[in-house]
Amino acid sequence: MKNHxxxxxxxxxxxxxxIGLKMMGNAKTARKGNLIGAFGxxxxxxxxxxxxxxxxxxxxxxxIFTAIAIGTIIGWxxxxxxxxxxxxxxVSIFNGMGGACAALISLIEIDHMLHMNPLAMAAMVLTGGQxxxxxxxxxxFAGLIIGSVSFSxxxxxxxxxxxxxxxxxxxxxxxxxxxxxxxxxxVFAGYMIxxxxxxxxxxxxxxxxxxxxxxxxxxxxxxxxxxVVISLxxxxxxxxxxxxxxxxxxxxxLTGGILVGSAGTLLTLVMCKAMNRPLSNVIFGAFGxxxxxGSGADLKxxxxxxxxxxxxxxxNYSKKVVIVPGYGLAVAQAQHIIKELExxxxxxxxxxxxxIHPVAGRMPGHMNVLLAESNVSYDKLxxxxxxxxxxxxxxxxxxxxxxxxxxxxxxxxxxSPIYGMPILEVDKAKHIIVNKRSMNAxxxxxxxxxxxxxxxxxFFGDAKKALTELVAELKTMD
Amino acid sequence: xxxxxxxxxxxxxxxxxIILAVFVGVEVIGGVPTVLHTPLMSGxxxxxxxxxxxxxxxxxxxxxxxxxxxxxxxxxxxxxxxNVVGGFVVTDRMxxxxxxx
Numbered sequence: 001m002k003n004h005x006x007x008x009x010x011x012x013x014x015x016x017x018x019i020g021l022k023m024m025g026n027a028k029t030a031r032k033g034n035l036i037g038a039f040g041x042x043x044x045x046x047x048x049x050x051x052x053x054x055x056x057x058x059x060x061x062x063x064i065f066t067a068i069a070i071g072t073i074i075g076w077x078x079x080x081x082x083x084x085x086x087x088x089x090x091v092s093i094f095n096g097m098g099g100a101c102a103a104l105i106s107l108i109e110i111d112h113m114l115h116m117n118p119l120a121m122a123a124m125v126l127t128g129g130q131x132x133x134x135x136x137x138x139x140x141f142a143g144l145i146i147g148s149v150s151f152s153x154x155x156x157x158x159x160x161x162x163x164x165x166x167x168x169x170x171x172x173x174x175x176x177x178x179x180x181x182x183x184x185x186x187v188f189a190g191y192m193i194x195x196x197x198x199x200x201x202x203x204x205x206x207x208x209x210x211x212x213x214x215x216x217x218x219x220x221x222x223x224x225x226x227x228v229v230i231s232l233x234x235x236x237x238x239x240x241x242x243x244x245x246x247x248x249x250x251x252x253x254l255t256g257g258i259l260v261g262s263a264g265t266l267l268t269l270v271m272c273k274a275m276n277r278p279l280s281n282v283i284f285g286a287f288g289x290x291x292x293x294g295s296g297a298d299l300k301x302x303x304x305x306x307x308x309x310x311x312x313x314x315x316n317y318s319k320k321v322v323i324v325p326g327y328g329l330a331v332a333q334a335q336h337i338i339k340e341l342e343x344x345x346x347x348x349x350x351x352x353x354x355x356i357h358p359v360a361g362r363m364p365g366h367m368n369v370l371l372a373e374s375n376v377s378y379d380k381l382x383x384x385x386x387x388x389x390x391x392x393x394x395x396x397x398x399x400x401x402x403x404x405x406x407x408x409x410x411x412x413x414x415x416s417p418i419y420g421m422p423i424l425e426v427d428k429a430k431h432i433i434v435n436k437r438s439m440n441a442x443x444x445x446x447x448x449x450x451x452x453x454x455x456x457x458x459f460f461g462d463a464k465k466a467l468t469e470l471v472a473e474l475k476t477m478d
Numbered sequence: 479x480x481x482x483x484x485x486x487x488x489x490x491x492x493x494x495x496i497i498l499a500v501f502v503g504v505e506v507i508g509g510v511p512t513v514l515h516t517p518l519m520s521g522x523x524x525x526x527x528x529x530x531x532x533x534x535x536x537x538x539x540x541x542x543x544x545x546x547x548x549x550x551x552x553x554x555x556x557x558x559x560x561n562v563v564g565g566f567v568v569t570d571r572m573x574x575x576x577x578x579x
Contacts, residue, residue, distance in 0.1 A: 264519070
């Protein structure tokens with residue numbers, strides 16, 4: 001009876017995951033979709049705890065509830081408190097937790113199998129056949145490897161986004177070394193399954209090797225590509241969860257896991273497409289370090305800067321202003337002041353729009369989330385394809401903390417690492433104002449020819465501080 | 479070879495299930511606007527937290543004398559909860575900002 005009820009819980013859970021994810025694809029229904037998914041998850045978790053026929057000692061229940069209570073409090077507090085700019089890091093860390101969870105399940109399962117008496121083992125072979133044992137072992141090993149890689153990889157991705165580990169680290173021949181480790185992992189696991197020579201120490205070695213591989217996998221990848229990596233690791237964790245589902249013949253884990261695995265992979269590819277780079281290039285390519293190739297071009301021009309008073313006059317008498325937000329805006333927490341600037345200009349009859357590059361910020365859609373926080377209206381955020389033809393009629397483009405997404409080298413310089421990436425064609429506008437803290441290169445680590453454009457002026461300073469000055473200046477000009 | 483075939487026939491329903499789920503995943507994501515990529519990734523991140531079900535399941539089977547398994551299981555449930563709760567709450571926070579005014 002209980003078992004049947006549990007199956008129904010799992011069925012409802014699976015359906016809510018599918019519906020929830022589908023609803024999250026539309027801005028109107030997204031929030032509800034997320035809540036529906038959360039409801040299904042709660043149902044599946046409570047069902048698993050209460051609907052079973054095992055005779056479970058109280059100690060186990062106490063442990064389960066304690067773990068859930070601690071996890072809920074920490075998870076909830078962090079999620080509520082963290083700043084909007086830190087979202088990508090947070091997603092990465094939570095993803096790592098899921099991966100670690102999957103890896104631990106595999107370790108316990110192997111321990112469990114090794115403790116099983118030979119009679120039970122033989123019975124399992126008799127009832128399930130040889131395929132069942134092999135199936136279980138494959139699921140356990142795959143869960144361990146994928147989960148561990150996802151865990152350690154996510155931690156490195158977190159550190160990189162955090163700025164703790166900003167530079168890509170590349171050992172000599174890192175591609176070859178990584179490939180060898182990866183094949184080594186599979187061969188090692190395959191050998192254990194094939195020979196049946198499974199023991200805890202060997203499992204720990206596999207566990208450690210998979211953790212090392214996760215680190216080595218993410219280490220050489222540049223910070224700008226972290227969103228793609230997180231999305232990829234996200235789908236890895238999905239697969240690890242699916243391995244658990246396979247192992248226990250648990251349909252809700254299987255649906256949830258596979259769903260995220262395939263959706264995550266597709267999302268990763270879509271993100272790569274937005275940057276116009278194949279996934280292989282992100283993973284194996286030397287992006288952001290081998291700048292020697294692209295920067296040799298003529299950078300002989302001069303750089304002008306503009307005073308805040310001149311800029312205020314310029315903007316005040318414009319008809320149309322387009323703001324290009326980037327990560328610098330997020331870091332400086334300048335989303336509220338930029339909204340103030342927008343209101344001020346609109347009051348004076350200036351048309352203001354925001355040009356959103358698909359990979360602006362650290363994650364696709366990052367800028368939208370950020371600007372939405374300061375109540376910028378949804379229809380003022382214009383995507384790249386739509387805004388590009390409008391730049392010709394634009395008087396002033398204000399680039400705030402963005403760099404690579406407006407670099408004309410992507411169109412003109414085949415030797416540039418970002419060559420081929422679609423960019424915002426701001427150089428068509430009458431005036432280009434770039435707000436940056438310094439002349440440092442962007443995340444891709446390459447120089448920007450735009451700054452040497454005769455139409456371009458630099459407006460140096462921290463985004464929040466500089467914009468606050470600009471707004472103050474504008475206010476004096478009634 | 480024989481064991482591979484045995485493996486397939488033992489698990490054929492599961493294999494069908496997996497293949498169909500892959501297509502559902504691809505279908506569900508198709509045509510999502512760029513704007514929603516971040517929340518969607520975050521939402522998918524919360525959903526794979528379903529791995530916690532496996533962690534709880536393991537805990538319910540663990541022999542209470544086996545301290546190693548108890549500790550690992552406790553950790554697994556804790557980490558799984560972090561993934562689920564953190565994932566859904568963060569997604570909700572992001573999506574809250576898309577609210578129409």
